Amino acid sequence: MRAPVLAISILLGSLALSAAADSGPALHPHEAVNRWGAWGPDDERGAANYITPETLVAAAALIQSGKTFSLAIPLDETGPVFPPRQPPHHTMTVTGADYLADPKAAPFGESPIRFADDYIYMPLQGSSQWDALSHAWYGDTLYNGVPESAIRSSGAGAATKLGIENVKDSLVGRGVLIDVLRHKGGSLPEGYPITRADLEAALAAQKTEVREGDIVVVRTGLVPAWYDFTPEQKAGFFAKPQTGITSDVVPWVKEKKIAAIAADTLALERVPSEIAPEMVVPLHGNLLRDLGVYIGEIWWLEELAADCAADGRYEFFLAAQPLNITGAVGSPVNPIAIK
Numbered sequence: 001m002r003a004p005v006l007a008i009s010i011l012l013g014s015l016a017l018s019a020a021a022d023s024g025p026a027l028h029p030h031e032a033v034n035r036w037g038a039w040g041p042d043d044e045r046g047a048a049n050y051i052t053p054e055t056l057v058a059a060a061a062l063i064q065s066g067k068t069f070s071l072a073i074p075l076d077e078t079g080p081v082f083p084p085r086q087p088p089h090h091t092m093t094v095t096g097a098d099y100l101a102d103p104k105a106a107p108f109g110e111s112p113i114r115f116a117d118d119y120i121y122m123p124l125q126g127s128s129q130w131d132a133l134s135h136a137w138y139g140d141t142l143y144n145g146v147p148e149s150a151i152r153s154s155g156a157g158a159a160t161k162l163g164i165e166n167v168k169d170s171l172v173g174r175g176v177l178i179d180v181l182r183h184k185g186g187s188l189p190e191g192y193p194i195t196r197a198d199l200e201a202a203l204a205a206q207k208t209e210v211r212e213g214d215i216v217v218v219r220t221g222l223v224p225a226w227y228d229f230t231p232e233q234k235a236g237f238f239a240k241p242q243t244g245i246t247s248d249v250v251p252w253v254k255e256k257k258i259a260a261i262a263a264d265t266l267a268l269e270r271v272p273s274e275i276a277p278e279m280v281v282p283l284h285g286n287l288l289r290d291l292g293v294y295i296g297e298i299w300w301l302e303e304l305a306a307d308c309a310a311d312g313r314y315e316f317f318l319a320a321q322p323l324n325i326t327g328a329v330g331s332p333v334n335p336i337a338i339k
């Protein structure tokens with residue numbers, strides 16, 4: 001992983017310099033895009049509050065054919081991971097070989113039932129994932145004014161506030177696929193910046209509207225492309241621009257009262273950012289910190305997209321609840337779209 005880390009450092013460093021020289025658009029100021037206090041001063045669920053019993057009952061009516069689609073990549077070492085994170089490492093602790101060697105030395109060796117066991121060591125953002133509201137901030141405060149001192153290395157979980165467990169029973173409901181890739185003819189230029197106009201045009205073409213409490217999923221084709229790369233292309237990937245949403249999508253997300261937004265990309269937003277490349281992923285600040293909107297990344301949308309194109313229905317029930325990990329700032333997820 002050293003080469004990609006180095007490459008992205010060089011890329012971001014040089015872009016930070018060019019940004020400093022350029023007085024282009026800036027991060028949306030907190031005053032312009034925030035909803036702190038909307039659900040009280042102690043709220044830790046953010047835009048998940050838009051998902052209500054009423055929106056869930058309505059979303060259940062979208063289950064019509066019973067077809068299901070997993071929106072997760074395989075959780076193994078082959079998927080893309082944003083540097084300096086490492087890919088998941090899966091290891092076996094008890095296997096058939098242990099019983100072959102010496103059944104009595106294996107766990108419960110006297111038992112006629114034999115066992116295999118395994119562990120996984122991974123960054124919680126190292127596969128198809130959610131970012132918790134505790135994952136990114138700017139200044140010294142997180143969503144709803146939570147001080148950064150609440151994110152600790154030990155104690156009752158690392159994120160003592162805004163951990164992913166706050167939505168262990170949420171991030172399910174109406175899902176909407178916005179197939180930007182298909183709308184743009186099946187390919188996007190490298191690093192294509194996806195604007196609000198792009199999302200609205202794709203939605204209009206799909207005859208789909210976004211509603212309060214929706215989980216919006218944007219298809220770009222970036223994650224599928226990774227799997228077709230040569231080793232050399234993978235090594236150079238992080239030195240190149242990555243397609244993603246641009247800053248004008250942030251007010252749209254606020255206006256539409258979207259609960260969460262996910263994509264088949266590594267960062268959701270365009271990297272490097274057009275507004276503040278030195279912040280690496282500045283829109284994470286607006287979305288997670290200011291608006292309390294959950295961010296999903298590294299999702300797999302291919303089979304779902306094919307089905308949506310076939311039947312013209314881009315809305316579905318989406319069950320994408322995170323793992324109930326105490327104090328985690330993110331969670332792997334295997335989202336299931338049901339049509």
Ligand code: UVW
Pocket residue numbers: 082125131135266267281284295297
């Ligand atoms: C990046 O770090 C780019 O994305 P995230 O932390 O949201 O996975």
